[in-house]
Amino acid sequence: MEPGTLLYDTATEQVGEYRDRSGPYAMLRPVGGGREWQAHPSTLRPATDRERLSAGVRAANDRTWAVPPAPEDLGRPPRPVPGCGECAYLDGLRETARAAYDHSATTDANVLLRQHQRAEHS
Template sequence: MSPKPATYDPGTALYDPATDRVGEYRGQAGARAMLRPLGGGREWEAEPGSLRPATDRERLSASVRAANERTLATPPGPGDVSRPPEPVEGCPTCLWLADRRVAARASFDHSAVTDANVLMREHQRKEHDG
């Protein structure tokens, strides 16, 4: 008589050696265990007797993989960075950032000048469509 497979609580992260993946235990479907990828996705069936709790390293690796897969959008390119962005006329945020840049230049704080340029480009992408 074979030993009875361990029972797990729903949500437990388990390693499935047959697929070499870590999944969240969802429950039983007949004689099979149902696992779902960490972070969501399509469930799969696994042999309950072969499952074991995932190690910290396996859980972390699976979580990072899931986060990377969720990152589908590529951020927009910075555009022409050879010239500093110009403030949009009448926009108080653009004018405030331009003033910060002028003050940073006056104090020879090149890092703050770059910060102001980056923040202005980001603001203009979000608020002024480019």
């Protein structure tokens, strides 16, 4: 196994990133970082695409919630930063959703725009 390979541990029902061997055990780390654990090689298998995606989303959510938005930021929709292509794209998605009266998609676009702004424009 190559370091960095994503494996599913059937004993713990978790996806982990293979790090190295420790005696007869494989050392795995949660996707996105965290405390490593030992797994017996017989309980490991390659993670499916769905399991990889789920683990990646979980890690992204953990990072997002590590710094909650300020309450005053949630009172009104975020404004796109002038000259930023990603902001313009997400604002376009939001406007398309508003025009279609799709309130769920409008909220999703607002969330994505806030996450982008925290990551790129803070």
